[in-house]
Amino acid sequence: MLSATHVKLGKLAAPVPLCACTKRTLALRRGLVVRAGDAPSTAQEKAQGARDPFPGEVGSNFTAKPLSEADTMHIIRPPHGMDKITGLRSRKCKPCEAGKTQALDSTTINALRNQVPGWQVTKDAAGRPCIRQEWKVLNFLSGLEFFRRVGALAEEEGHHPDLHLEGWNRVYIQLATHSVGGLTENDFILASKINDLDTSDLRPRPKAKAGGMIRG
Numbered sequence: 001m002l003s004a005t006h007v008k009l010g011k012l013a014a015p016v017p018l019c020a021c022t023k024r025t026l027a028l029r030r031g032l033v034v035r036a037g038d039a040p041s042t043a044q045e046k047a048q049g050a051r052d053p054f055p056g057e058v059g060s061n062f063t064a065k066p067l068s069e070a071d072t073m074h075i076i077r078p079p080h081g082m083d084k085i086t087g088l089r090s091r092k093c094k095p096c097e098a099g100k101t102q103a104l105d106s107t108t109i110n111a112l113r114n115q116v117p118g119w120q121v122t123k124d125a126a127g128r129p130c131i132r133q134e135w136k137v138l139n140f141l142s143g144l145e146f147f148r149r150v151g152a153l154a155e156e157e158g159h160h161p162d163l164h165l166e167g168w169n170r171v172y173i174q175l176a177t178h179s180v181g182g183l184t185e186n187d188f189i190l191a192s193k194i195n196d197l198d199t200s201d202l203r204p205r206p207k208a209k210a211g212g213m214i215r216g
């Protein structure tokens with residue numbers, strides 16, 4: 001967790017002794033001081049490695065605009081006793097046996113949603129629970145290519161998402177298990193694998209943030 005760390009000002013070699021507030025001003029200008037709550041810059045994050053997510057990021061399940069860089073590495077700690085569920089990406093969807101497969105309860109859904117950052121738990125047009133994620137793509141054909149890659153994954157898993165391409169460059173995917181009319185582990189397994197797809201060539205590059213650490 002990047003706390004209100006005051007990076008050592010030792011590097012700020014000044015020809016004349018400066019008072020503390022001047023040093024701090026200079027340090028702020030050189031981006032050497034991180035106040036509590038500041039979103040760290042990419043350089044700081046790279047130096048720090050992954051960090052615990054901010055409460056706002058957890059609350060929105062990472063769907064709100066990231067408080068720092070879009071490619072921030074978050075430490076996703078599975079809730080205690082969820083070891084049997086973590087590792088969704090390494091699991092395989094199982095064919096749903098009508099009448100046998102039950103829809104997941106809200107406790108399990110809430111535990112699983114933390115394993116698939118970017119996916120929101122919501123309801124589909126018929127009011128049934130589903131998970132949904134949106135992306136912006138470069139253009140209409142990038143959207144179709146996005147669907148092609150997701151489609152190949154869905155065929156491999158035998159579990160299929162609802163694909164939406166709107167306004168030529170907005171894609172959203174909804175996942176639910178139609179045969180049970182709700183969410184099952186299959187939906188979270190597929191969501192996790194969709195998150196692992198490399199689609200960076202199909203989406204606008206995240207804007208680099210202004211500012212950030214100036215190396216002394």
Ligand SMILES: C[C@H](O)[C@H](O)[C@H]1CNC2=NC(N)=NC(=O)C2=N1
Nearest residue numbers: 095096158159160176177178179
């Ligand atoms: C037999 C096969 O497992 C079923 O038809 C699968 C196919 N893909 C599926 N996809 C989704 N999202 N829900 C299902 O219930 C479903 N059932």
